[in-house]
Every structure is written in C-alpha cells, then in structure tokens.
Amino acid sequence: MPAVDAPSRAADETARFRRLLTSAPWTAAPICEVGRAVLTPALGGVAVLPWRAEALAAGAQGLEVAPDLDALSVPLAGFEQALVHADKSREATLCQLAWLWNRLSPGAHLGLCGGNELGIRTTAERAAALLGAMPELERVKAKARLVRFVRGDQGLAAHQAAASFEGPSVGGAAGGRFRSLPGTFAAGRLDAGSALLWRTVERRVAEAVRPTPGCVLDLACGVGVLGLSALLRWPRARAEFYDADARAVRLCRENAEHLGCAGRARVHWWDAQLEPLPQPPSAAATLVLINPPFHRGKARDLGAAEAIFERLGSLIGAGAEAFIVANYKLPYEAPLARLGKLQTLASEDGFKVLHVAPE
Ligand SMILES: C[S@@+](CC[C@H](N)C(=O)[O-])C[C@H]1O[C@@H](n2cnc3c(N)ncnc32)[C@H](O)[C@@H]1O
Numbered sequence: 001m002p003a004v005d006a007p008s009r010a011a012d013e014t015a016r017f018r019r020l021l022t023s024a025p026w027t028a029a030p031i032c033e034v035g036r037a038v039l040t041p042a043l044g045g046v047a048v049l050p051w052r053a054e055a056l057a058a059g060a061q062g063l064e065v066a067p068d069l070d071a072l073s074v075p076l077a078g079f080e081q082a083l084v085h086a087d088k089s090r091e092a093t094l095c096q097l098a099w100l101w102n103r104l105s106p107g108a109h110l111g112l113c114g115g116n117e118l119g120i121r122t123t124a125e126r127a128a129a130l131l132g133a134m135p136e137l138e139r140v141k142a143k144a145r146l147v148r149f150v151r152g153d154q155g156l157a158a159h160q161a162a163a164s165f166e167g168p169s170v171g172g173a174a175g176g177r178f179r180s181l182p183g184t185f186a187a188g189r190l191d192a193g194s195a196l197l198w199r200t201v202e203r204r205v206a207e208a209v210r211p212t213p214g215c216v217l218d219l220a221c222g223v224g225v226l227g228l229s230a231l232l233r234w235p236r237a238r239a240e241f242y243d244a245d246a247r248a249v250r251l252c253r254e255n256a257e258h259l260g261c262a263g264r265a266r267v268h269w270w271d272a273q274l275e276p277l278p279q280p281p282s283a284a285a286t287l288v289l290i291n292p293p294f295h296r297g298k299a300r301d302l303g304a305a306e307a308i309f310e311r312l313g314s315l316i317g318a319g320a321e322a323f324i325v326a327n328y329k330l331p332y333e334a335p336l337a338r339l340g341k342l343q344t345l346a347s348e349d350g351f352k353v354l355h356v357a358p359e
Pocket of ligand 1: 294
C-alpha cells in the first residue's frame with residue numbers, strides 16, 4: 001500500500017533538516033519546535049505537530065507533543081528558544097512566528113527553517129519585515145535555509161489572518177458561514193470542488209433519488225463545509241467528521257458550534273493511512289461525503305486518498321452510499337469501482353463527482 005512510503009519520506013526530510021539545523025549552535029535548553037521534531041529529541045521541550053502521523057510518531061519516542069500552538073499547556077515565556085519549520089502556506093508560517101514572538105521573553109531566539117521548494121528565502125524576508133528584526137544567524141544547507149532572530153523588547157500588533165467564507169446554499173436558502181485559517185484547505189473561500197459535490201447531493205435529493213440520511217460521514221473534512229451543510233439540510237441527521245490536521249479538526253468543531261450543530265457532530269483527529277475509522281457508526285442510511293487530499297506538502301500524492309477509499313469499502317459493504325469529488329484527471333475510478341456500483345454524476349469546471357453505492 002502506498003501509505004508505507006510516508007514514514008520513510010518523513011525520515012528523509014528529518015535527516016535533511018537535521019543536517020541544516022545542527023550546523024548552527026543552539027542553547028542546551030528546551031525548545032518549542034513547530035511543524036517537525038528535529039531538535040526536540042536532543043534538547044527537550046515541546047513539539048507542536050498538527051499532523052496526526054507526526055504527532056503519534058513523536059509521542060511514541062516519548063517527546064512532549066501539542067497538536068496546536070493554542071493547545072500548549074506550558075507558558076512560552078519560560079523558553080529561551082523556539083523554531084518554526086515552514087508550513088506550505090506562507091501565511092500560516094508568518095502567523096506562527098508572530099504568535100511565538102508575542103509570547104517569548106525579550107532575548108529569546110526564534111528560528112525559521114524550510115526548504116527552497118517552499119520559497120523559504122521569500123518567507124524569511126517577509127518574516128524579518130513582520131518581526132521588525134534582522135536575523136542574528138543564517139545558514140544554508142541541503143537546499144534549505146535557517147534564519148534566527150532575537151526577540152526584542154517590542155511585541156507585534158496582532159497578526160491573525162483568520163478568514164471566513166460563505167458555504168454553499170442549503171435547500172435553496174443561504175448556507176453556513178465557515179471560519180478557516182491559513183494552512184487549512186481552501187482558506188478563506190469555498191472550494192469549487194466542494195461546491196460541486198454539495199450541489200450534486202442537493203440535486204439527487206430534489207430528484208428524490210436518495211432518502212434522508214440518518215448519519216453523515218465527512219472523511220477528510222477540513223473545516224467541515226460538506227458535513228455541516230448536510231447537518232443544516234437535515235435537522236435530524238448526525239455527522240461524524242475526520243481529518244488528519246489538528247487545525248482543521250479545531251476549526252470544524254468551532255464551526256459546528258457556531259452553526260448550532262455541535263450536539264449532532266463529532267469530530268475526530270484521524271489519519272486514514274494509519275488508523276481504521278474510530279467507532280464506526282451504523283452504516284444504515286449513511287451518506288459519506290469525500291473531497292480527498294491529493295497533495296502532501298506541495299507534491300502530488302494519492303496515498304491518503306487511496307487509504308480513505310480502503311476505509312470506505314466496509315461502509316459501502318454495510319449499505320452506505322458515497323459521493324466523491326476530484327479533479328477530472330485523478331484516477332479514482334479503478335479503486336472505487338472495486339467497492340460497489342460506480343457512477344459519474346457530474347462533470348464541471350475540471351471536477352467530477354463520483355458516486356459509489358452497494359451493488
Ligand atoms: C481537499 S481537502 C477537503 C476539505 C473539506 N472536505 C472540503 O471539502 O472543504 C482534504 C483534507 O484532507 C485532509 N487530509 C490529508 N491527509 C489526510 C489523511 N492521511 N487522513 C485524513 N485526512 C487527511 C487535509 O487536512 C484536508 O483537510
């Protein structure tokens with residue numbers, strides 16, 4: 001299964017950044033390290049790891065792990081050093097740097113590192129402008145860059161780039177408003193693929209092709225657009241949401257809360273490549289909605305989508321039906337046709353909506 005590649009790729013990346021990071025001097029004191037755990041094993045401290053696979057691996061090594069900066073249980077003021085590994089979203093990286101800068105004490109070191117493929121040079125320039133500081137140290141190695149700043153006396157004005165957007169219309173009326181953050185999928189806008197998937201579900205309802213679902217599963221839910229629209233559409237339905245990114249999980253919970261659906265929604269931090277679906281609900285009258293990931297970082301990678309389809313098999317076998325949206329060229333037909341009766345229900349703007357139901 002392609003999922004087997006994921007840990008070895010993560011190990012290669014860790015080795016690459018270890019070469020860069022150990023070329024610089026660090027204080028022999030705990031560190032708050034965001035995005036990867038490269039220095040934490042030697043220095044101690046806490047690794048902030050939103051991706052579940054990395055968090056589980058670091059936890060298994062005995063490291064202290066938090067899923068999210070906001071979930072840190074220790075005060076940052078006690079740390080002499082922190083390091084951010086650049087996120088694929090530059091804006092998310094800058095938000096993390098600003099968050100740390102405002103909580104570290106004057107004199108503490110704040111590092112930023114990342115690969116050239118993420119445009120780290122530009123991110124480092126933007127960071128210097130944001131923090132109003134010149135790097136005290138710079139290193140370049142293994143097609144990656146490290147810059148480090150010393151926290152001055154001044155904090156920053158809040159740098160919070162939360163963006164909310166209008167979800168798809170529901171039953172002909174305005175839908176929900178969704179909060180997102182840089183780094184989560186389609187931050188600040190409704191994705192055209194998600195919108196097409198939801199329109200297709202609504203059309204099937206209008207044509208009375210499908211019954212009202214009792215239970216909705218949103219696999220790879222992001223901030224919850226699909227499953228929460230379903231809860232707004234069917235006030236008696238319940239929904240289970242699953243995503244590997246702790247930031248998406250937190251936002252999905254917050255969105256369920258402010259849309260008044262929290263009592264009918266459960267959100268799981270779950271990695272399709274590592275775990276079976278937790279507490280699978282009864283598949284009777286179950287509707288599964290999926291906009292699968294097809295990137296890891298910036299690179300195309302279908303491993304997570306294929307793992308999600310494997311998990312889907314037992315749900316279809318137990319009577320559920322699924323709607324899956326994908327870029328038109330993605331080769332999902334073969335794995336999905338093995339699960340049940342496959343149809344293409346829509347094809348628009350470079351996307352297709354596939355439907356799988358029991359034979
Ligand atoms: C294309 S987005 C879809 C988000 C949401 N369903 C929507 O339509 O707006 C794919 C989601 O898959 C999540 N994801 C990536 N890898 C995953 C994995 N291995 N297991 C579970 N979710 C994963 C990402 O965090 C992201 O939120």
